[in-house]
Amino acid sequence: MGRKCIMCDGEPEFLIKGTNDLYCKGCAEESFADLSYLEKISEQKSSIEDVDELIEQKLSE
Ligand SMILES: [Zn+2]
Secondary structure, eight states: OOOOOTTTSOOOOEEETTSOOEEOHHHHHHHOSOGGGEEEOGGGHHHHHHHHHHHHHHHHO
């Protein structure tokens, strides 16, 4: 199961700090005037996917 924007199912670029809510750039800019509430994830995307894989592996053990 991939991660996607909670508004439009698009490619997520931002994570709301302290939550699991993901937004693409367009929805983030529409929903939040102040993008400092958001953490940019695009550069870290591969590592986030690695974390997901690790969690899935642990669950299936
Ligand atoms: Zn979106």
